Amino acid sequence: MTHTLHRIGTADGLSGDYVILCMRAAGINDVGSDAKLQEFLRIATDHDPKNIGSVRMNMFSHKPAEVIANAHSIAHAVFDNQQAVTQVLRELKQADLGLSIVVSGVLDSVNECCQQAGLKRHTVEFSLGIWGMTDKLPSNEVLEVTTMCGHAMVSPKLVESMVADIRKGAKNPDGAAKELASHCCCGVFNPARAARLLAEMAGPDINP
Amino acid sequence: MRIDEDSCIACGLCVPYCPMGAINMDDIATIDEDECIDCGVCLRAKVCPVDAFIYEPAPWPRSLRAVFSDPTTEHKETTVTGRGTEEMKTNDVTGRFKRGWVGIGIELGRPGVGARFRDVDKVAQAMARSGARFEPNSPVTLLMEDVGAGKLRDDVLDEKVLSAIIECGFPIEKIRIALTALKEVAQDVDTVFSVDCISVAEPDGSLPVDKILSELEISRYINGKTNVGLGRPLAEGERR
Numbered sequence: 001m002t003h004t005l006h007r008i009g010t011a012d013g014l015s016g017d018y019v020i021l022c023m024r025a026a027g028i029n030d031v032g033s034d035a036k037l038q039e040f041l042r043i044a045t046d047h048d049p050k051n052i053g054s055v056r057m058n059m060f061s062h063k064p065a066e067v068i069a070n071a072h073s074i075a076h077a078v079f080d081n082q083q084a085v086t087q088v089l090r091e092l093k094q095a096d097l098g099l100s101i102v103v104s105g106v107l108d109s110v111n112e113c114c115q116q117a118g119l120k121r122h123t124v125e126f127s128l129g130i131w132g133m134t135d136k137l138p139s140n141e142v143l144e145v146t147t148m149c150g151h152a153m154v155s156p157k158l159v160e161s162m163v164a165d166i167r168k169g170a171k172n173p174d175g176a177a178k179e180l181a182s183h184c185c186c187g188v189f190n191p192a193r194a195a196r197l198l199a200e201m202a203g204p205d206i207n208p
Numbered sequence: 209m210r211i212d213e214d215s216c217i218a219c220g221l222c223v224p225y226c227p228m229g230a231i232n233m234d235d236i237a238t239i240d241e242d243e244c245i246d247c248g249v250c251l252r253a254k255v256c257p258v259d260a261f262i263y264e265p266a267p268w269p270r271s272l273r274a275v276f277s278d279p280t281t282e283h284k285e286t287t288v289t290g291r292g293t294e295e296m297k298t299n300d301v302t303g304r305f306k307r308g309w310v311g312i313g314i315e316l317g318r319p320g321v322g323a324r325f326r327d328v329d330k331v332a333q334a335m336a337r338s339g340a341r342f343e344p345n346s347p348v349t350l351l352m353e354d355v356g357a358g359k360l361r362d363d364v365l366d367e368k369v370l371s372a373i374i375e376c377g378f379p380i381e382k383i384r385i386a387l388t389a390l391k392e393v394a395q396d397v398d399t400v401f402s403v404d405c406i407s408v409a410e411p412d413g414s415l416p417v418d419k420i421l422s423e424l425e426i427s428r429y430i431n432g433k434t435n436v437g438l439g440r441p442l443a444e445g446e447r448r
Contacts, residue, residue: 002292002313002373003279005433006402014431025298025439056280074297092438100298100439110434111413121409122437123299125311127429128403128421131394136321143319151279151291152320152370153249157224183225183249185279 003150004076004104004188006127008143011106016080017148017193018105020044020088022097023074029098030073036097037071043091044077051078053187060182060191067187080192082109089117104188145197149184158183159198166202173199173206209244209251211237215260222261225253227320227370245322245370246270247277269364272325276347276369291315292373293345296406299435303443304343310383310417311406312340314390317371318402325351326365327397328372332358334393335376338386343375380407383420 004019022040024033041052045064052059054071062070079085085103092101103110107124114121130137137143138156145159146152162176171179177194181187199206211222216236223231230243231250237260251261265271274281276291295313296305305311314331317323328348336342336358342349353361358374378386390403405428407417421428 002295002315002402002404002433005404006315006319006429007431008319008429009431011430017431021297023294023297025294025301028298028301029440089436096440097438098440100300100435102297102433102435104431104433106430107432107434108430114434114436117436119436119438121413121434123296123305123406123408123435124415125296125313125433126405126417126421127432128405128426129429130319130400130402131390132397132400133321134400136400137319147319150318152227152318153247153279155225155227155229155249156320157226157229161224183253185252 003186005125006147006150008140008147013144013193014106017190018079018085018103019076019188020085021074021076021102023100025100033099034072036099037075038068039095039097041068041071041075041077043095044088047084047088049077050080050190050192051181051187052076056185058181058184058187060178076186076188078188078190082113086113086116089113089119093117093119141201145194148189148194150188151185153183153185154180154189162198163201166198166206209239209246209261209263211239212260212262215258217258219257221255222250225250225255228322243368245277245368246274247370269367272364272367273369276372291347291371292375293343295375296433296435298439300437301439301441301443305377305406305408307408308380309377310380311377312386313404314374314401315371316401317369317399321400322368322370323372323399324366324368325360325372327399328374329360329365330397331393332360332374334389335374335386338389339382340376340378340386346373346375348372348374380416383417384424387424387426
């Protein structure tokens, strides 16, 4: 499950895209872990997350309280700025939940967040990109949106359809982004970033 | 997944939702069964005004399509939940990856293209020849009839899934051989794959594999995943 890795984007776009995930290690610290996952999500929700989720729920398919109440095995929270990530890490360090915490995002920025929160990185996972028959891929601008759902539940054609609806005035970028976010089962899709990307794709006259 | 032909009203609303582009519109909407990976997006989207989508769990080996493609489905055959394992996410606790060791994840079909297990088999065998140690709990490893050779069982090879992850590891001194072999086999698959590289940070925070990647002229994204070491109990050898 590398569902938050391989997010495609520019340095500028990715500077507003962080996912913090909290996970129990099966057979080691899973006893009572659901309550700790719920606490993780409660801490996250104090810092204006753009999305939260667990295995089968996100805050656009369910109410946030339902997501928190049903957290199981892994939980995620999406943020659009480094300051929120740092503050959540500080509070998680203090809460000492004992579950593993992983931050997905621009590695140098995440390292800064760790240092400011008094943490040291333990293990790092790099993305070495996409190999093989890359001519089968949709455009890069579509991939910037679709790769925010690592399980690929957001289809390229749906992104293009949303862009067409925005151009026609049938949808606005924010609403379209939230609709896309609802299909990402575990809530790692960043609708704030998606709204900006959809607006850019729709044309210069569209504001996110 | 199939569409009830007596119910479909040919509105076409479902077509853009399919990640594989497997829904075709003619007089009515139909699903190309061979391309469909049973991910369930069309059904969960609840976009069909007449509820024409019908999903019945498929028998082996087609059952693999849903378990590898639908994140809400559990791996009944492999007894593992999800496409992959906890990999580095819980490494502070499990110690799955140690210093001097590099984890490589090769996710065939990602992003959004899909892959046949025939291509997964091809890449897994290339990694086995390079000295890979396959993650024993990975759903792909559990489909191997010969783990030493990276050989998948024949009855699964034609099945298509949204993605499947080969999870393996190498001593850091062998990573050059492995990534060179991966570059070669990339020319021989009918899909894409996303590659990840996992390593434990040195006490000073540095990552020795970064230098090797530069020497091999393999670029990495500026973004990635960082385990911040808050899990407890810490893995053996990591206690401080």
